[in-house]
Each structure stands twice: as structure tokens, then as C-alpha cells.
Amino acid sequence: MSERIAVIGGGLGGLSAAALLASEGFDVTLFEKNSNTGGKAAVIQGGGFSFDAGPSLLTMPFILHNLFTACGRNSDQYISLKKIEVICRYFYPDGTKIDAFADREKFKTEVHDKTGEPKDHLEKYLTYCQKIYDATADVFILNDFRSLKLFLSSTGLKSLLKLPQIDPLRTVHQANSSFFNDKRLVQLFDRYATYNGSSPFLAPATLNVIPHVEYTMGAYIPEGGIRRISEALQQLAEESGAVIRRGVQIDEIVTDGNKASGVRVDGKIYHFDRIISNADVNYTYEKLLNNPPRAEAKRYRKMEPSGSGLVFYWGVEKEFPGLEIHNILFSQDYENEFRELFEQKKIPSDPTVYVYISSKYHSSDAPRGGSNLFVMINTPYDNGKITEEEVQRTRETVISKVSTMTGEDIRPLIRFEDILTPRMIQERTNSRWGSIYGVSSNSRNAAFLRQANRSSSYKNLYFCGGSAHPGGGIPLVIQSGIIAANKVIEDTKRGSSG
Ligand SMILES: Cc1cc2nc3c(=O)[nH]c(=O)nc-3n(C[C@H](O)[C@H](O)[C@H](O)COP(=O)(O)OP(=O)(O)OC[C@H]3O[C@@H](n4cnc5c(N)ncnc54)[C@H](O)[C@@H]3O)c2cc1C
Incomplete structure (x- = not known):
């Protein structure tokens, strides 16, 4: 039986x-x-719009x-x-726009043209990220590192020898600052720490494995x-x-x-x-x-639970040719944003805003001429400080940022709206205090x-x-x-x- x-x-x-x-x-x-x-x-639907409720990008397919x-x-x-060609379009407060191309040569040229950073800096950085992946994948990602059998295997022993390469003593930010002269590039790569709800100013540089996964292995969206x-x-x-x-x-x-x-x-x-x-x-x-x-x-x-997020799902009566499927509007002072998130444990006053528009790829996700804007910011887990007033105040900040970026006030164009707060994440999935990635x-x-x-x-x-x-x-x-x-x-x- x-x-x-x-x-x-x-x-x-x-x-x-x-x-x-x-x-x-x-x-x-x-x-x-x-x-x-x-x-x-999950999925959220209404007014002829469909939204991916949570994750929006697939890596390591x-x-x-x-x-x-x-x-x-x-x-x-x-x-x-589908492999995404422009993984993300980054908008900076100084007006710079950087497209993170999946194609390595195109990305190097873009970075050089927009910031003057020598092309080999990006190459060296991504090689360093790959070394972290090679040292961690077999033992720490794909298997249970607690297994004695694994540690005694040739795979386990090889990984042990590579351990010094995982860069655990520096923070993500310290490591990234050592590779790039231009602060905008440091900010771009620091952002990957948020992929598991962490701060680049606190988390170990081992998390620099993530850019390898995205740029070398590719970012995908399913049909x-x-x-x-x-x-x-x-x-x-x-x-x-x-x-x-x-x-x-x-x-x-x-x-x-x-x-x-x-x-x-x-x-x-x-x-x-x-x-x-x-x-x-x-x-x-x-x-x-x-x-x-x-x-x-x-x-x-x-x-400590990992960070969480606040998501606005806006069905908008407009298309946005200046945006990509994935877009980031960076904050002015990244370090302060993470101080507010992880020390003061509050919604940042000037948050970095992520905008995902799946209707650019699946036209059926929005009525003709419209777009489904999934707009997310990082927040702390639900520690009682994320009140309804705070959510509404943040909504205004975020709407203003998106409107400035698109060059048009999107308020009158919103036809459908839904919101996901950390508390709702907890209620829907029983995740502790609405944390998205388990523990910090x-x-x-x-x-x-x-x-x-x-x-x-x-x-x-x-x-x-x-x-x-x-x-x-x-x-x-x-x-x-x-x-x-x-x-x-x-x-x-x-x-x-x-
Ligand atoms: C806003 C947001 C954005 C994200 N973006 C990305 C991204 O771009 N890329 C990415 O890779 N990941 C992203 N993630 C993270 C990703 O979604 C999660 O890591 C993943 O989906 C979690 O899967 P899980 O197996 O832990 O289960 P969960 O999704 O946590 O589901 C657990 C399930 O258990 C059920 N359950 C709980 N208790 C009980 C019970 N007592 N009885 C019966 N059922 C129960 C719940 O209802 C739930 O369905 C994002 C998440 C969120 C919320």
C-alpha cells in the first residue's frame, strides 16, 4: 500500500x-x-483587467x-x-534612464553610454556574481546543505573549497561599490537585495548571486x-x-x-x-x-521576518510607450530608504517604485488602449505602523511619482483599483506579519x-x-x-x- x-x-x-x-x-x-x-x-481581475497578484518575474526556469x-x-x-530582452528600465531622479538588456554586449554599451562606466567593470562584476553562484548553487540552493551525504560527496567537497568566493563578510552595497565608480550602477545592483526582502546595506554580499541568475541565466515571463x-x-x-x-x-x-x-x-x-x-x-x-x-x-x-510590500493594481485607460514590462523609479536617497524600512520600520517617505505592465506582453490583460499597472513599493512586515492613513498617503506619493515619470496625471485615467497590504498578505496566505520571503x-x-x-x-x-x-x-x-x-x-x- x-x-x-x-x-x-x-x-x-x-x-x-x-x-x-x-x-x-x-x-x-x-x-x-x-x-x-x-x-x-494568485490573480486579481476586475473591469476587464487581469493582474498577477504577487510575483512578476521568473528566473532559473x-x-x-x-x-x-x-x-x-x-x-x-x-x-x-518568453525570455525578456529589456529586463528592466531604470529611471533615476536626475533624469537618467538605463535599460538593463539581457544581451551582455548591449547592456555594457548602454551602461557605458549612460554613465561613462568602463565596459569591463560590468563584465568583471558579472563574473564575480557567477563565481558566487558556482560556489553556492549545488550545496545551498539546489540541495539540503545539512545532509552529511552531500557534504561528503565530490560536489559538496568542491563547494567547500569555493566557500571563500561567496563574499560573506562585506555587505551587498560594500561589494557593489568596489566594482563601480558610478553611484547609479551601485544603486541598480544594490536593488537585487530586495529580491528576498533584504537591505543591501545589511545583507551579506553573497546575495550578489542574484544578478548572475538574472543577467546570465535570463529573466522570463510565461505566456x-x-x-x-x-x-x-x-x-x-x-x-x-x-x-x-x-x-x-x-x-x-x-x-x-x-x-x-x-x-x-x-x-x-x-x-x-x-x-x-x-x-x-x-x-x-x-x-x-x-x-x-x-x-x-x-x-x-x-x-526577524523579511520585508513585505504594498501593491497598487491600477487598470488605466492609456498605453505607455515610454515604459517597459518591468520598470523601476529609483528614490533620491537609497540608503535613507532602507534606514526607514529596516531601522525605523516604516513605509519610506520617498520609496523606490516598481511598475510591472503585463499587458505590454499579453494584450488580453487590459481592454484595448489600456494598461494594467502593478505598482509596488517595499515596506516593512506588518508591525502595526502601516495604518489605512499611511497607505492612502503613500498612494498619493506613488501616483505622483508615476505621473511625473509618464508625463501625465494618471489619476483621472484609473478605471480599476485594488490594493494589497502586508496585513492582507498575512490574511490570505498565513505568512507571518505579511512577510513575503519568510525570515530576513x-x-x-x-x-x-x-x-x-x-x-x-x-x-x-x-x-x-x-x-x-x-x-x-x-x-x-x-x-x-x-x-x-x-x-x-x-x-x-x-x-x-x-
Ligand atoms: C507582491 C509580491 C511580489 C513578489 N514578486 C516576486 C517576483 O517577482 N519573483 C519571484 O520569484 N517571487 C516573487 N514573490 C515571492 C513569491 O511569490 C513567493 O516566494 C512564492 O510564491 C511563495 O510560495 P510558497 O510555496 O511559499 O507558498 P505561499 O504563496 O506562501 O502559499 C502558502 C499557501 O498555504 C495556504 N495555507 C496556509 N495555511 C494553511 C492552512 N492552515 N490550511 C490550508 N492551507 C493553508 C495559503 O492559503 C497559501 O495558499 C513575490 C511575492 C509577493 C507577495
């Missing part, structure tokens, strides 16, 4: 774990509290392809990805939007045999000694051999486990403190998703689902009782 597996949560991590285990013959049931799967990667291959399928039959990834993973899980129960909230993980024996829903207990939580790790300890392991729960409670990566040892994919207290409890190893963001949460599923497969083969 195949083992019975419960997956709690239908985010991208949970769907990935469910798909892989079902394809291996496990009897998988995934419980999702919302009426749709996808978690943060090989992880997605690997998952489909591991399930015996071809990802091309489920999802079609049908990022939401197509959630749909494709759900389809993969169901075709592989997983049962997905939407609108079912798990109230408790029931334990018996050092085993998780089942889940409680509406007062009824359902028994399972193994349980994977795709819900936020802190929430799993605080709210789901009836008998949380004290040390782990306490350690996790103390860890603002310290050198953060990567080592993240929740492992297998619990050390309950032998048949596993974790996947943005707050577990290897971290947040689409490719990493899919990988976390793969790692958690592989742990289950390994444990079953070893005969470790579930």
Missing part, C-alpha cells in the same frame, strides 16, 4: 511537492484554505523544467516561457502571466494523481510522541503517514502544531538558520515554501518542494516509519 501524504498549503512549493510525490506513486492529498491554489502567485521532467512530463506542453505557473503546477499535481481539496483550512497538525499522526479539519482528524507543511514555518509552529518543539519554535519566533536575510548566518526541509523534532514532518530552505521566490520555493518530496522518498526507502 502506498504511503498517505498530506500537504498543507497549495502555494508553489506545496504544489511542487504534491506533484513529485504523486508521480512517484504516493497517495497525496493537498489541503488549500483558499478557493484557489497559487498562494502569493531550469528548476521548473526539472520538476516536470522528474514527474515524467515535458514542461513545454504546459507552459511557454498567460506568472499565474500560469500556479495553474500548470496544479495541473501537473492533479494529472500525477494528487487530490487537491480547495477551501479546506487545516486547524491542527496532530502529534503522537515524536510523530505527526494526522491533521484536524473542522473537529475531525484525518490520519496520514507523513505531513508536509507549505504554510509559513512560524505559523506552523505557533498555530498548527498541537505540541510544538519548544527550542525550534522559540528560535523561529525570535527570527539581513544577517550573515540567516541562510543557515532557515527551517530545514525535514523537521528535527518530528520524524515524519517536512517543510517547503518561502520560509523554509532554500528561501523565497518562485524558483527557490519550487526547489524547496522538490527537496521536501525527495526527503519523503528517501525516508520511505530507508523504511523510516511514517
